[in-house]
Amino acid sequence: MGVGPGDPDLLTLAAVGAIEAADLIACPVARSGAESMAAAIAARWMRPHQRIIPLLFPMVDAAEPRRLAWHQAADTLAAEVATGQRVVLLCEGDASLFATGSYVLLALQQRHPDCPCRVIPGITAVSAAAAAANWPLALQQDQLLMRPCPEREDQLSQALDHAAGQARVLALLKLGRRWLWVRQVLERRQLLESSLFAERVGWPDQTLRPAQDVPGGVRPYFSLLLIRQSWPEVLP
Amino acid sequence: MGVGPGDPDLLTLAAVGAIEAADLIACPVARSGAESMAAAIAARWMRPHQRIIPLLFPMVDAAEPRRLAWHQAADTLAAEVATGQRVVLLCEGDASLFATGSYVLLALQQRHPDCPCRVIPGITAVSAAAAAANWPLALQQDQLLMRPCPEREDQLSQALDHAAGQARVLALLKLGRRWLWVRQVLERRQLLESSLFAERVGWPDQTLRPAQDVPGGVRPYFSLLLIRQSWPEVLP
Known part of the structure; x- marks a missing residue:
């Protein structure tokens, strides 16, 4: 789901609803331990009972580390969904436009075609x-x-x-x-x-x-x- | 302000806040008496005490009727703002992308440069x-x-x-x-x-x-x- 570029007031009602209903919130980060910009934008609606996990997507040119990161993210999210957890993957801006979320979606469709997915658009x-x-x-x-x-x-x-x-x-x-x-x-x-x-x-x-x-x-x-x-x- | 393409859940929090705070809500229509699609999308947040006015923007090829409609819309909105009314102009989709609102904004900047304006983006x-x-x-x-x-x-x-x-x-x-x-x-x-x-x-x-x-x-x-x-x- 897209959280828009920065201002929390630019989240859609659909995005806020999905965050509030989530058991698990996955946040993309470029380096281990780095703060997630998407999580900072969505912070207003995240609650103490929700599990927050970072998903590491290295910003490198080589193909294999990136493929591996998309596969791992898809496997992690699908495993949680399979146990009945409501899961959201946060994404800066729009979830379909130059978004890591699009690669995770493609990996989910390939590796876990039965995992139900819904994309929520965001302001670019x-x-x-x-x-x-x-x-x-x-x-x-x-x-x-x-x-x-x-x-x-x-x-x-x-x-x-x-x-x-x-x-x-x-x-x-x-x-x-x-x-x-x-x-x-x-x-x-x-x-x-x-x-x-x-x-x-x-x-x-x-x-x-x-x-x-x-x-x-x-x-x-x-x-x-x-x-x-x-x-x-x-x-x- | 953009209300997105159709689903009311795709309004942003900023858009909902602006509608709820408005005294006057202006809705673009293509024909006199026609239903405004933007108003239908925003209807959930409109309240009985708010004044609703249609603004007619004819869909014609000729330049002059369109210019006149933009001028009239800008004059109407600026006059309301000048009396202290909080005014929103609804707009399908994003307010900057193929939007009548962009023309009204240009007309406001030309004819009423002191009228304070703020654009709220929307999902395309x-x-x-x-x-x-x-x-x-x-x-x-x-x-x-x-x-x-x-x-x-x-x-x-x-x-x-x-x-x-x-x-x-x-x-x-x-x-x-x-x-x-x-x-x-x-x-x-x-x-x-x-x-x-x-x-x-x-x-x-x-x-x-x-x-x-x-x-x-x-x-x-x-x-x-x-x-x-x-x-x-x-x-x-």
């Missing part, structure tokens, strides 16, 4: 950033492309060229250390002023600023950028 | 459909493109070709009467089985089926299609 960081900044994501015939930030400058230039021709707003996720050169590309194209930089959306220390106000440098992994290159012909 | 029909069908929208290096369904077959073919090369999942909105020829394009490309057809997501009469199970024909305006042409290399 993209929607939350747009709302917080009064930023229309897509109007009328616009398009919205959500994607990880390209790895190289030529890929970004190509994506911007193509987006401009299609009235396509770009949402570039996982900006992180790429911000240094991404900023330069936007500056050359005079897009800095009309792009929105967002970081830790919904958390007390969120950053939501026109990209021109954010100096070049390494930013957190989960920072994102919204880029609109044009507006529709018919506006108020 | 795309996220809700994916969740309800256990459908991973985007994994790892995937991309997700949300756009109105193309008007012509050659435009759809081009979008599919480009998406295939980019590991891009397509969410085609406002499918409606285009389903007849869209279905034929998917059939020729053998994509019917791996595409999800969704209609009235979250309503009691929702349709969520592989596209191959939906016969060609005219479907409601708000039907949508999710098309995944490939999967990432690393899977469970």
Whole structure:
């Protein structure tokens, strides 16, 4: 289930209901002992009688450690469900969009096809950033492309060229250390002023600023950028 | 504020709080006297002492009637806010994504720049459909493109070709009467089985089926299609 990007008020009623009804709450963590961001967002509704378990999903490039982590998570959750426990797996943002939960769901479907599963959607960081900044994501015939930030400058230039021709707003996720050169590309194209930089959306220390106000440098992994290159012909 | 695509349990706590605190609730309608879908979704939290007003947004191609409707809506809302009323404008789905609310917000910013505004995001029909069908929208290096369904077959073919090369999942909105020829394009490309057809997501009469199970024909305006042409290399 998705808990949204940060602000606990952005949980849905369905998400709150599932947390309150749970016997076991599973929280993804990237390192052993690390605090789970999803658990911090959901903390308001977690109760002392509920068991909380961290599920370790290492952030590595190699395939096998990741596969193993998805298998182990699926086996752990299915075993609990089989004993009659009501189990939720928390997930930042939306549970279907760039979410570890999607991999766990695929592993459950393969390894435990009889385990009943229900996915509860969540507010994305993209929607939350747009709302917080009064930023229309897509109007009328616009398009919205959500994607990880390209790895190289030529890929970004190509994506911007193509987006401009299609009235396509770009949402570039996982900006992180790429911000240094991404900023330069936007500056050359005079897009800095009309792009929105967002970081830790919904958390007390969120950053939501026109990209021109954010100096070049390494930013957190989960920072994102919204880029609109044009507006529709018919506006108020 | 976004009320999500249909299921009242997909409202956020922030949305419920705003409805409960409102003196005036404005509901968009496409025709005079028509029932507002957004109001039907929010009905559970609306109270007898609250004033409910419909705001008419005609669904026409001509620019001027639409501009006039946005101006009138902005003027009406700003006048109420100026007298101290707490006002919410309901909006299906997310308030920033293909939403009439975005146009009203732009009109408010132009015509009533001192009127305080806050946008509350909502669950999109795309996220809700994916969740309800256990459908991973985007994994790892995937991309997700949300756009109105193309008007012509050659435009759809081009979008599919480009998406295939980019590991891009397509969410085609406002499918409606285009389903007849869209279905034929998917059939020729053998994509019917791996595409999800969704209609009235979250309503009691929702349709969520592989596209191959939906016969060609005219479907409601708000039907949508999710098309995944490939999967990432690393899977469970």
